Every structure is written in structure tokens, then in C-alpha cells.
Amino acid sequence: MRILKSNPYLSLFNTFLVDSPLPANINYFYGFGSLLGLVLVIQLVTGIFLAMHYTPNIEYAFNSVEHIMRDVNNGWLIRYAHANGASFFFLCVYIHIARGLYYGSFNKPRVELWSVGVTIFILMMAAAFLGYVLPWGQMSFWAACVITNFFSAIPYLGPDLVEFIWGGFSVDNPTLNRFFSLHFLIPFIIAALACAHLIALHLHGSNNPLGLNSNIDKLPFHPYFTSKDLVGFAIFGIIFSYFIFFQPNLLGHPDNYIEANPLVTPAHIVPEWYFLPFYGILRSIPNKLFGVITMFVAIVVLYILPFLPVSIIRSSYFRPIWTPFIWLFFFNFLLLGWIGSKPAEDPYILIGTLSTIYYFSSLLIIFPLITFIENILFFVSSNNNKRKLTS
Incomplete structure (x- = not known):
């Protein structure tokens, strides 16, 4: 262990994978x-x-x-x-x-x-x-x-x-x-x-799972x-x-x-399973250009999540309003994967369209709104507790 810390090359390995x-x-x-x-x-x-x-x-x-x-x-x-x-x-x-x-x-x-x-x-x-x-x-x-x-x-x-x-x-x-x-x-x-x-x-x-400051317990x-x-x-x-x-x-x-x-087209062209949720989004949009844009935006939108309203409480353990919606988001993502494996016909197109709307609504509207509401409730609860302690 002393070699790991003293050697200039092994010390980097020690910092990241041993004593981290x-x-x-x-x-x-x-x-x-x-x-x-x-x-x-x-x-x-x-x-x-x-x-x-x-x-x-x-x-x-x-x-x-x-x-x-x-x-x-x-x-x-x-x-x-x-x-x-x-x-x-x-x-x-x-x-x-x-x-x-x-x-x-x-x-x-x-x-x-x-x-x-x-x-x-x-x-x-x-x-x-x-x-x-x-x-x-x-x-x-x-x-x-x-x-x-x-x-x-x-x-x-x-x-x-x-x-x-x-x-x-x-x-x-x-x-x-x-x-x-x-x-x-x-x-x-x-x-x-x-x-x-x-x-x-x-x-x-x-x-960490609790989303709390853990500097004193590492x-x-x-x-x-x-x-x-x-x-x-x-x-x-x-x-x-x-x-x-x-x-x-x-x-x-x-x-x-x-x-x-090239002369024989498969009856049903399906990508690998890990592409299916985004393929389902693509197929749910009738316009080709808008469908392609929506598929790419569905991935790129993940970049902006840290810049949306930030919850004071990170973990879902202590967020009763957020928790059911995040699970619904996960279920909706699996549903999009199932839609991507189905033919481009009704009712799969309709279900895919609704799932796509919910996918973007969750990330851009529902989650930020819930975060905003929970932050207000947190401040109200904190102020009430302070008043009880001082009274």
C-alpha cells in the first residue's frame, strides 16, 4: 500500500480505485x-x-x-x-x-x-x-x-x-x-x-441513496x-x-x-431491442422530418435535466409526489420499447404518440413542476418547524 501512495504513477490508481x-x-x-x-x-x-x-x-x-x-x-x-x-x-x-x-x-x-x-x-x-x-x-x-x-x-x-x-x-x-x-x-x-x-x-x-451530505460518513x-x-x-x-x-x-x-x-425486403424491419424505445418515438410521428427530430431530441433532452429546477431533497425516498411519477416514467419508457417492436398501425401508433407526449412532458414539464411544488412545501414545513421551536 505504501508503494501505491508513493509511486507517482500508481498514486493515481490509488486515488481513484483504492483510497477513494x-x-x-x-x-x-x-x-x-x-x-x-x-x-x-x-x-x-x-x-x-x-x-x-x-x-x-x-x-x-x-x-x-x-x-x-x-x-x-x-x-x-x-x-x-x-x-x-x-x-x-x-x-x-x-x-x-x-x-x-x-x-x-x-x-x-x-x-x-x-x-x-x-x-x-x-x-x-x-x-x-x-x-x-x-x-x-x-x-x-x-x-x-x-x-x-x-x-x-x-x-x-x-x-x-x-x-x-x-x-x-x-x-x-x-x-x-x-x-x-x-x-x-x-x-x-x-x-x-x-x-x-x-x-x-x-x-x-x-x-448516495438518501441524497444527503455524507462527508462525515465515508x-x-x-x-x-x-x-x-x-x-x-x-x-x-x-x-x-x-x-x-x-x-x-x-x-x-x-x-x-x-x-x-437488396431484392428481398423483410416483412418487418426491427432494430435491436435497445433501440426500440427511440424507434417507437420515431414511428409515432407521422411526419418524417419531425419524427427524426423528435427521436434525436428524445436523447439530447437528457443534457438539460441538470439545468431545470433542482430539488432541495435529491432522493426519491423523501419525495412522495415525485416518486410515483418517476416510476410511471420508467414504465412509459418500457411501453415505448414495446411499441417500437410492433407494426406501424393502429392502435400502436396512437399508444406510441401518447407515450411520446408523456415522455417529453415528464422531463420538461411534470418533473420541474413537481420539484417547484416540493421545494415550496419544504420551505413552508421548515418555517413552521422553526416557529414551533422558538415559541
């Missing part, structure tokens, strides 16, 4: 940040090994994936770990964001922490979409066609922008090459931002919280291994095991 003081009452939900770091390492390592055997050419891409699965030693394991790792990455990040919303971790002074986290989330979605195209199966090809065509709705620049993304006049070999290059690059940017996220976390320290990260993280890693490893070895294709689409054919 954390609130004594944080629970297992705070371990999802560490889980995300673990999954990021898995994705980086497996992605590098897959890139060694993958061929970014429309004539060979599908067969190169099959070659990895059948001929490369343990290639099936690497590919299934990478494919399922993407789903687990998003599962962990959705829980991580939900925990931040529930416990008020997005409030000031943690603006930098929240903003970097939202940026990582956006880059994750970009990397996941690019990676989904690489196997060059039926769903990969048609998802690339549908998603990239959304940019054509941009006035004046739309068609030229789509051709720039494609590298030509259709989704073809230049498109696949560009997507492969970006898919390989973005995870390293995410890794750099994850380090920035960790640094931002240490600027003001971790929040414990070092090791061994008190590393033991909690190891429990989380063990549970994650068991569930992750089950999917890899027993249900590797459960979270994927069977059409993606058919080689891409």
Missing part, C-alpha cells in the same frame, strides 16, 4: 458503473479479435462472420460474447441512468458527470448501430437502408448527406467500409470518455466497495455466461442469419 472515499450507505445499484467498465473491456477485447478475421467487403462480410464462427478457434465464443455484450452494455447503462434519475444524481453540482455520461450513451448508440450492420445479414442491410434514409428528411442537405454517408448512391461496399472504420474507432473514444467520467465523479464525489473504495463490485461481477458473469453458452441468439433477430439481399 465513498458514502457508506451506497447500495448495489451503484455497482453498475463498475459493471459498465467491465463490459466495455469485454467489448474492446472481443472487438479487436473479431477485427483480425472480419472482411469489410459486401462480397465476403457475411462469409467472414461464418468463418469466425466455424473455423477460428473459439471464434464462436468471441463473437457471441461481443454480440451479447452489446445488449448487456445497454441493459447496464439503462439501469445506471434510471438509478441516476431516481436518486437525483443528475442535479448540480454533478453537471459535468451527467453530461459526459449522456455523451457516452449517444456514442454507444452510434457504435451499436454501426456494428449491427457489419454481419451483412438481411436485418443488417435493411436497417442500414432505413436508418440512413432518415437523414434525407433534412431540408436542402438531406440527399447529399445520405450520399456522403453511403459513399455512393446506395448502401454498398463503401458504406460497409465506413461503418467498419467508425465502429472500430468509436469504442476507444468511449473508453477515453469513461476515464473523463471517472474523473468528473471524483470532482464532487458520489451521490469509507475507502477498497475493500468495502470492491467486495460489492465483485459480487456484482459474479452475478453478471453467471447471467452473461448463460446467454453465451445456452441462449446466444435470444436477443438477436433470426433474419440476420440470412445473407443480405
Whole structure:
């Protein structure tokens, strides 16, 4: 331990991962940040090994994936770990964001922490979409066609922008090459931002479930919280291994095991499950341009949450008005995911429209209004208590 503190290089590791003081009452939900770091390492390592055997050419891409699965030693394991790792990455990040919303971790002074986290989330979605195209199966090809065509709705620049993304006049070999290059690059940017996220976390320290000042009740990260993280890693490893070895294709689409054919359109084009809530928002708007804008705004709106009215009491534990609405927001988000997996027809369009309205109303109207009301009630209650004490 003395070496960790005295060595100029190891002291940084000691500051962030050994002696870092954390609130004594944080629970297992705070371990999802560490889980995300673990999954990021898995994705980086497996992605590098897959890139060694993958061929970014429309004539060979599908067969190169099959070659990895059948001929490369343990290639099936690497590919299934990478494919399922993407789903687990998003599962962990959705829980991580939900925990931040529930416990008020997005409030000031943690603006930098929240903003970097939202940026990582956006880059994750970009990397996941690019990676989904690489196997060059039926769903990969048609998802690339549908998603990239959304940019054509941009006035004046739309068609030229789509051709720039494609590298030509259709989704073809230049498109696949560009997507492969970006898919390989973005995870390293995410890794750099994850380090920035960790640094931002240490600027003001971790929040805690009670949302109270915990400066007088803190414990070092090791061994008190590393033991909690190891429990989380063990549970994650068991569930992750089950999917890899027993249900590797459960979270994927069977059409993606058919080689891409531009002449045959799938009956129902569906993105991966982690895109479905935002895909549901897109499909709920009849106007193409407005739908694309709404889908992107649904993600970008997370940036402004710290700048809306800040509650004096952070945690949902002590906010009886806020708590049912935050749970309703979570349920509504799951409902949007369900709508995104359904055909674009009634009654799914109507339900999706109402859910989209509630999604934005919650973030921009309901939550700030509840915060304002709760702050007034807090001041009234505090003043009444002071009068009782002085009388």
C-alpha cells in the first residue's frame, strides 16, 4: 500500500480505485458503473479479435462472420460474447441512468458527470448501430437502408448527406467500409470518455441513496466497495455466461442469419431491442422530418435535466409526489420499447404518440413542476418547524 501512495504513477490508481472515499450507505445499484467498465473491456477485447478475421467487403462480410464462427478457434465464443455484450452494455447503462434519475444524481453540482455520461450513451448508440450492420445479414442491410434514409428528411442537405454517408448512391461496399472504420474507432473514444467520467465523479464525489451530505460518513473504495463490485461481477458473469453458452441468439433477430439481399425486403424491419424505445418515438410521428427530430431530441433532452429546477431533497425516498411519477416514467419508457417492436398501425401508433407526449412532458414539464411544488412545501414545513421551536 505504501508503494501505491508513493509511486507517482500508481498514486493515481490509488486515488481513484483504492483510497477513494465513498458514502457508506451506497447500495448495489451503484455497482453498475463498475459493471459498465467491465463490459466495455469485454467489448474492446472481443472487438479487436473479431477485427483480425472480419472482411469489410459486401462480397465476403457475411462469409467472414461464418468463418469466425466455424473455423477460428473459439471464434464462436468471441463473437457471441461481443454480440451479447452489446445488449448487456445497454441493459447496464439503462439501469445506471434510471438509478441516476431516481436518486437525483443528475442535479448540480454533478453537471459535468451527467453530461459526459449522456455523451457516452449517444456514442454507444452510434457504435451499436454501426456494428449491427457489419454481419451483412438481411436485418443488417435493411436497417442500414432505413436508418440512413432518415437523414434525407433534412431540408436542402438531406440527399447529399445520405450520399456522403453511403459513399455512393446506395448502401454498398463503401458504406460497409465506413461503418467498419467508425465502429472500430468509436469504442476507444468511449473508453477515453469513461476515464473523463471517472474523473468528473471524483470532482464532487458520489451521490448516495438518501441524497444527503455524507462527508462525515465515508469509507475507502477498497475493500468495502470492491467486495460489492465483485459480487456484482459474479452475478453478471453467471447471467452473461448463460446467454453465451445456452441462449446466444435470444436477443438477436433470426433474419440476420440470412445473407443480405437488396431484392428481398423483410416483412418487418426491427432494430435491436435497445433501440426500440427511440424507434417507437420515431414511428409515432407521422411526419418524417419531425419524427427524426423528435427521436434525436428524445436523447439530447437528457443534457438539460441538470439545468431545470433542482430539488432541495435529491432522493426519491423523501419525495412522495415525485416518486410515483418517476416510476410511471420508467414504465412509459418500457411501453415505448414495446411499441417500437410492433407494426406501424393502429392502435400502436396512437399508444406510441401518447407515450411520446408523456415522455417529453415528464422531463420538461411534470418533473420541474413537481420539484417547484416540493421545494415550496419544504420551505413552508421548515418555517413552521422553526416557529414551533422558538415559541
